[in-house]
Amino acid sequence: MLILIASTRTPKIDGVRRAFTKVASTFGLDPATFEFRSVAAESGVAETPMSEAETMRGARQRAEQVFVPDPNRRTVSVGVEGGLFIEEGRMFLQSWSCLFDGRRAYFGSSGALELPSALQRMVREEGLSLGSAIDRFMDANDIRSRQGTYGALTEDIVTREDSFAAATTFALMPYLNAARYEER
Known part of the structure; x- marks a missing residue:
């Protein structure tokens, strides 16, 4: 199976790889037959999407x-995207994955993590991207290429890679477990 990963960022690539490898044996797939290819791709949305719909898109x-x-x-190809959404006046980070087989798109998401109010202000009021905001908040550089905001805020209990692995695992379910998703 050829798996085209629409990113060159390590946390995204490794998250997608983990998801496919994790589910392989359950669905009779041999991970040794997987070829993963990383391909640069533009999302066509804002650097920090501000809704679930925009992140999915x-x-x-x-x-x-x-x-x-x-x-x-x-x-198959897999696109993953992290973004924010606001619910009940609070801002949350969430990752989405889309698996595409040439005919149909399959979606899955990670859990959502509420951002600290100082980080929310940087994004909402100062207009910073989440990547720039988390770097300033943590006094670090290029966090998104490593553990991401998830890792920075959870002490690496959940990392950016973990969020993309979870989202991709969920996107794989209707694709690989089609019998469970058929109309009854």
Whole structure:
């Protein structure tokens, strides 16, 4: 199986790889037959999407953009996107994954993590991207390429990679477990 990952960022690539490897044996797949290819892709959404719909759209657009079928084997592409949404006046971080098989898109998301109010202010009032805001908040550089905001705020109990692995695992379920998702 050829798996095209619509990103060159390590946490995204490793999260997608983990998800496929984790579910493989349950669905009769051999991880040794997986070929993962990382392909740069634009999301077509804001650097920090500000709604679940925008984040999902970014993941889908990435997945569709890099999909090129291999005529000799099953091919899927995966786009992952992190974004924010506001509910009850609070801002949350959430990751979305979209698996695309050339015909249909399958979605899954991670859990949502509430951002500290100081971080929310940087994004809402100062207009910073989450990547810039978390770097300033943590007095660090390029956190998003490592543990991400998830890791920074959870003391690495849950990392950015973990969030993308969870989202991709959930996106894989309707694709690999189609019998459970059929109309009854």
